[in-house]
Amino acid sequence: MAGVVVWARFLVALLLGHFCGVRAFGGVQVQGRVLCQDCQKELSGNGTMETSQTPLQGAFVSLKCYDQTQQTSSFLVARTSKLGTFSVELKPDAPLNLECKARLLSSPSSKCNVKTNLNDGATGSIPIFDLVSGAIVGPFAFTPSYCQ
Numbered sequence: 001m002a003g004v005v006v007w008a009r010f011l012v013a014l015l016l017g018h019f020c021g022v023r024a025f026g027g028v029q030v031q032g033r034v035l036c037q038d039c040q041k042e043l044s045g046n047g048t049m050e051t052s053q054t055p056l057q058g059a060f061v062s063l064k065c066y067d068q069t070q071q072t073s074s075f076l077v078a079r080t081s082k083l084g085t086f087s088v089e090l091k092p093d094a095p096l097n098l099e100c101k102a103r104l105l106s107s108p109s110s111k112c113n114v115k116t117n118l119n120d121g122a123t124g125s126i127p128i129f130d131l132v133s134g135a136i137v138g139p140f141a142f143t144p145s146y147c148q
Contacts, residue, residue, distance in 0.1 A: 030102060031087045032138035034059040034080045036112035039147035055084025056142060058108035064124075065087045065100040075080050077105065078148045084139075100127055102137040114148060 035053040057080055065074040078086035090100075101124030107113040116123040122141030129135045 001006065015070065017141065027090060028087050028129070029087050029134035030063050030100070031085065031134065031136050032061065032102060032140060033084045034061060034086065034104065035084055035139055035141045036107075036109065036119075037116060037118065037141035037143045037147070038112065039143070053139075053141065055082070056080060056107060056109065057082045057084060059084070059086075060105040061086050061088075061092075061102060061140065062105050063100055063102045063127075065090065074100075101125060102127060102140075104140050107142040109142070112142045112144050114143050114145050116143050 001127060034056045034122045036056045038052045038054070059080045061078050063074070063076045063078070063082070064072060067073040076088040076090075078088045102121075103124045104115045104121045107115075117123055119125055119138050119143040121138060125137040125140070127135035129139050
């Protein structure tokens with residue numbers, strides 16, 4: 001039943017023109033992934049720098065939402081799983097017209113703890129709403145200090 005309410009709210013927002021890629025509303029799951037993006041010192045066969053990406057377990061990510069007056073309406077924090085994935089859910093009673101941004105907070109790894117701005121992970125990424133999965137961001141990445 002809750003899923004029907006979320007879909008109904010989604011359709012109402014869409015039809016009324018409130019949904020324009022930067023808006024969020026209650027009951028929506030925002031999902032993403034955090035990686036350790038390690039650079040390698042050798043060039044690949046095509047002449048580009050190769051990178052290695054591994055899931056980063058235990059990283060913290062925030063989702064901060066603002067109301068129409070730019071006041072913080074919601075501040076949620078998620079921790080990544082062993083697969084590097086995270087999910088946060090806006091409360092079902094959240095307003096239809098929130099503007100939200102997800103960003104990297106911290107890495108559990110002392111060897112991979114420099115924030116990158118991959119997909120706006122350091123500055124704040126606006127979730128992309130998807131009819132199937134709710135909303136997605138990222139992937140985001142940390143990198144070792146020697147990769148800079």
